[in-house]
Amino acid sequence: MAYRFTLGGENYRFNDLKSVMAKASSHRSGDVLAGLAASTNAERIAAQYVLSELPLTVFLNEAIVPYEIDEVTRLILNTHDAKAFEQISHFTVGDLRDWFLQDATEGQNIAVIKNALTPEMVAAVSKLMRNQDLIAVTSKIEVVTKFRNTLGLKGHVSVRLQPNHPTDDLKGILASTIDGLLYGCGDAVIGINPATDSPDVTINLLNMLEDLRLKYEIPTQSCVLCHVTSALQIMEKAPVDLVFQSITGSQKANSSFGINLNMLKEAHEATLALGRGTVGNQCMYFETGQGSALSANSHHGVDQQTMEARAYAVARQFDPLLVNSVVGFIGPEYLFNGKQITRAGLEDHFCAKVMGLPMGMDVCYTNHADADQDDMDNLLTLLGVAGCNFFMGVPGTDDIMLNYQSTSFHDALYLRKVLGKKPAPEFEAWLLKMGIMDEKGSKLNIGENHKLLANL
Structure with missing residues (x-):
C-alpha cells in the first residue's frame, strides 16, 4: 500500500510501510548505503507526518518482512498479546508517543502492554521522538x-x-x-x-x-x-x-x-x-x-x-x-x-x-x-x-x-x-x-597486600 503526504506544496509518495519507516528515520550512513534514506529533510518530515497518523493496527496487517519467508516475523506476530493490545488498539503511532510521554504513564503502565508492542511499533514511535523524549520515557522503566x-x-x-x-x-x-x-x-x-x-x-x-x-x-x-x-x-x-x-x-x-x-x-x-x-x-x-x-x-x-x-x-x-x-x-x-x-x-x-x-x-x-x-x-x-x-x-x-x-x-x-x-x-x-569501596561508593586505596591480590 502506498502512502502520500503534501508538505510545503510538494507531494511525497512512499511505496509501502517499510519505505515510510526508512524515510522517517534520522539520517544515518547505513540507510544511505542501502539506498533507503530520505533524500531531503523535507522528505523525512513528510514521512514522519505519515507515520504519526498511522494506526497501530497497520503494523499487524502489513509485515515489513514477509511472514512466509521469515521466522522472526512469524515469532513477532504469533506471540503478539492481543488482549493487552486492546488497551491501545485505537492509537495511532503519534498517540502512542504522546501516551508514553504523559506524566500519568508510569513504568508499570508500560510494562502491562510490553507484549502488545511489536518491534515495528516501537521503532516507529522512536522515529517521532527527540533525544530527550527517548530518555524521559526509559527513565520511567525498571527491568529487573x-x-x-x-x-x-x-x-x-x-x-x-x-x-x-x-x-x-x-x-x-x-x-x-x-x-x-x-x-x-x-x-x-x-x-x-x-x-x-x-x-x-x-x-x-x-x-x-x-x-x-x-x-x-x-x-x-x-x-x-x-x-x-x-x-x-x-x-x-x-x-x-x-x-x-x-x-x-x-x-x-x-x-x-x-x-x-x-x-x-x-x-x-x-x-x-x-x-x-x-x-x-x-x-x-x-x-x-x-x-x-x-x-x-x-x-x-x-x-x-x-x-x-x-x-x-x-x-x-x-x-x-x-x-x-x-x-x-x-x-x-x-x-x-x-x-x-x-x-x-x-x-x-x-x-x-x-x-x-x-x-x-x-x-x-x-x-x-x-x-x-x-x-x-x-x-x-x-x-x-x-x-x-x-x-x-x-x-x-x-x-x-x-x-x-x-x-x-x-x-x-x-x-x-x-x-x-x-x-x-x-x-x-x-x-x-572486600575493602574495595566505601559506603559512599568511593574507591579505596588498594595496597599490594590486599586480599584480592594475595595468593593468586
Missing part, C-alpha cells in the same frame, strides 16, 4: 533480572567487566579481571570475547573465572562469548553460567550467524537445566547492533534501526539476563559519526526497554569513525540518565583484542558518582566486605 545478583534496579547501574586478550592468555585476562574488580566493575557479568572459538580455550577460560569467583565468593556470573553451538558442546565439561549469542532481526541474517530460533531454544533449555543461578536463573546473554543485517545483505529493504528493533523480539522470547547493543562497533559505514552513534544508542535503549528487555549498551566506536571519547562520554551520561542497565568496563577503554574503543573501569566510577547510582546490591555488599 537475576542470576547470582540483582540487576536493573532503579538507582543502580552495573558493568560488564570485559578483560579480552589477543591470544586468550590466562594470566593477562586474570590481571585485567582483578584490575576491573578493584574498580567495582563486574556485577553485570565477567564476560570474555575469546580470540578463537576453540572449545578447549573456552573451557580453560571458564574454569579460571570459576576458580576466581569461588575463591573470593564473588556474587556475579561469568560468560565466555563463544558461539551458541560451542556452549552446547562444552556444557557438560565446563562451568557455564550464561549462554551468549549475537542476534539480528531477520531469519536470513541470523542464518549468516549460524543460528536459528530452534537452536536458541535448545541452548536456553539446556542452560536453565544446569540451575547454576542462586537468586534467579535468567541465563541468556544477547548482543545486537544497528547495521548487522545490512552488512549480511539480509535487511529486506528495511532501515537498520527497525531491523535492530526486530532483534529484540528474538531476545525477548528467551527471557535474558542481559542484552546490549554494540552501538558503534560495526563502523562508520553504518553510523558515521558521534551524532549518529548517540542517536542510535538512545533509540536502541528505548526500543528494547519498552519491549521489556534488560538493556545495556556498549558505548563504543571504531578508530576510523568520526567520533572520539568525548562523544562516548556524552552518550554514556545520557544513557545513565535514561536508566540503562549496564555498560562495558574495558581496561583503558581500548579493547586490544577486538580493536575498538569502549568505556573504561574509570568511566563506571564516574557515572555512579555523578548520578548517585550503585552497583547491584549483592555486589555492592561484596565490595564493602
